[in-house]
Amino acid sequence: MKKRESFNSRWGFILACIGSAVGMGNIWMFSTRVSLYGGGSFLIPYFLFVALIGFTGVTGEMSFGRATKSGPVDAFGYACETKGKRKAGEALGLIPVLGSLAMAIGYTVVMGWILKYMIGTFTGKTLAAASVDDFAGAFGSMASAFGNNFWQIVALVIAMIILAFGVGKGIEKVNKVLMPVFFILFVVLGIYVAFQPGAADGYRYIFRVEPEALADPKTWIFALGQAFFSLSVAGSGTLIYGSYLSDEENIPAAAGRVAFFDTLAAMLAALVIIPAMATTGAQLNTGGPGLLFIYLPNLMKSMPGGALIAIIFFVAVFFAGLTSLINLYEAPIATVQEKFHLGRAAACGVIGVIGVVVSLLIQGIVSQWMDVLSIYICPLGAGLAGVMFFWICGKKYVQSQVDKGRSSKFTDLYYPICKYIYVPICVLVLILGIVLGGIG
Template sequence: MKKRESFNSQWGFILACIGSAVGMGNIWMFPTRVSLYGGGSFLIPYCIFVILIGFTGVIGEMCLGRGTRSGPIDAFGTACETKGNRKLGEILGWIPVLGALAMAIGYTVVMGWILKYMVGTFTGSTLSAENIDGFTESFSTMASAGGNNLWQVLALCICVVILMFGVGSGIEKANKIMMPIFFVLFVILGIYVAFQPGSSAGYQYIFRIDPAALSDPNTWIFALGQAFFSLSVAGNGTLIYGSYLSDKEDIPASAARVGFFDTLAALLAALVIIPAMATTGAQLDQGGPGLLFIFLPHLIRSMPGGWLIAILFFTAVFLAGMTSLMNLYEAPVATVQEKTGLGRKASCAIIAGIGMIVSLLIQGIVSDWMDVLSIYICPLGAGLAGIMFFWVFGRSYVESQVNKGRETPFTKMFYPVCKYIYVPVCFLVLILGIALGGIG
């Protein structure tokens, strides 16, 4: 049997997991949610849910991957094999794998936009519009069917080239470079914004506690959605990264670091974007692509040294997006390797071909595409992974896996909390997403 690839170091793995978690949700959705749901009133439930999901789902998916040394299909199959029905598990395992591929395809479209804007900050085209209508028209043209083919294909090629180098020499090395640079750039931006007139109003808003917002069920529902999707529990990427781990790795400690740095990235984004909006008196009630590609470029254009701020900002956003894209494509790439016996480069080429064709076809409908995946497939994949690990494998197996690499046994509460709280929460996220049209 061919030896499975692995990460070369503990921090390489942690940075890769942080890279998978830090993405557009931290940058274009978290600041908006903080703004809409009462600043600190949103941060309280958000941190609660990050702790809950980080110490249950993230640990569980890492352990399931490491314990089975495989991707979702064989991991689910191995679990169901203990009950005499491996085939059922393998069939269910295709759900998170195909979900990861579909999410990666949609993300490829977004990364094409980001790459174009990042390059445009150096050439001047990103900030060239004269007013908000000009920025809106520019984005609408780019986001239309066939509107950004070249940059989209180039973004995919960058990702695939990194993946072709493998886990240790590709994914790990890229994250060791990209993640520290991302955090440094956002710290620089945060310091710059702090010295802008009027920014203090933004900080006051972020850290205020509004009792009315705290008692609003929507604050808790959307904080749950934000934490759930930000930590990338979906039964695919985190599970795959876990499968590359040594038995010496202390997974609960690694999960804690991932949760901390993911939350730090989201807070940094909020500490840049909300005070920046406050300098103009603007209300941050527009999330998603509109914030990133219309309103922020318009705002940055009016700031002193706006061209440099734009370069730093979109470079940081590109790095965060690329690390997430690598994670999303890794699950289907690893699956092709496992199921066909092909080498890594050939597997990457196959997945890249599918990704290129489909992503070019969905450019005009990518928003609806991503909504379907985030509402239905991601929480379903996370729930299925939770069922396989905590319900099917059972307590003895779970505790043996979570305690590998630890000097002291992990809390005995881990298993019941995961089985009876985390797994139902996955399906609660699914139900709330369907009812409310998405909470992630």
């Protein structure tokens, strides 16, 4: 039997997991929600939910992957094999794998936008528009059907080349460079913004606590959604990265570091974006692509040294997006390898062709595409992985897997909290997403 690939070092694995978690949600959604839901009033429940989901879901998916040394299909199959239902388990395992592929395809479209804007910061094209309406028009043209074919394909090819090198030589090496550089660049931006007139108003805005916002159920609901999706629990990416881990790794400690650095990335983005908006008196009331591709470029154009700021910002955003894209494509690539016994490069080729064709076709509807996935497929995948590991595999198996690599036994509270709180939370996220039209 061919030896399974693995990460070469502890920090290589942790940085890869941080890379999978740090993405557009940290940059274009977190800042907006901090702004809309009372600053510190949003941060309080957000930190609580990050701690809970990091402790339960992230630790669980990593442990499940390492225990089975496989992706979701074989992991779910193993769980159900104990009940004589392996085929049913494998079929259910396809849900998070196909969800990861579909999410990767949608993300490819977004990465095409980011790459075009990043290159444009060097040529001057990104900040060339004369007004916010012109920025909106340029983005609308790019985000339309077949509006950005070239850069989208380039972004996908870059990801596939990295993935073709494998886990240790590709995913790990790239994350070891891109993640530290991302954090350094955002710290540089944060320091720059701190010295701009009016930035203090932005900090007050971030850390204000409004009792009425804290008492509003929507603040807690969207804090839950932000934490859940930011930590990438979906039964696929975190599970597959866990499958490349050695038995010597202390998974709960690793999950804690991932949760910490993912939160740090979101806070750094907020400490750049919100004070930057405050320096011009602008109110941050829009999130999503519009913030990144319309309002921030318009703001940067008017800032001292705006051209350099735009370069630093979009390079950092591209790095964050690329590490997430790599993670999203990894589960389907690994599944093709496992099920069809293909080499790494061939599996990347198969998934890459699917990615190119479908991503080109969905350019005009990518927003709706991603909404369906975040509302239905991601929480469903996370919930299924939770049911398989915590309900079907059972307490003894779970505790033994979580304790591997630790010098002392992990808390006895872990299993009941996961079984009776985390798994129902996955169901709750699914229901709330359907009712509210998405909370991620």
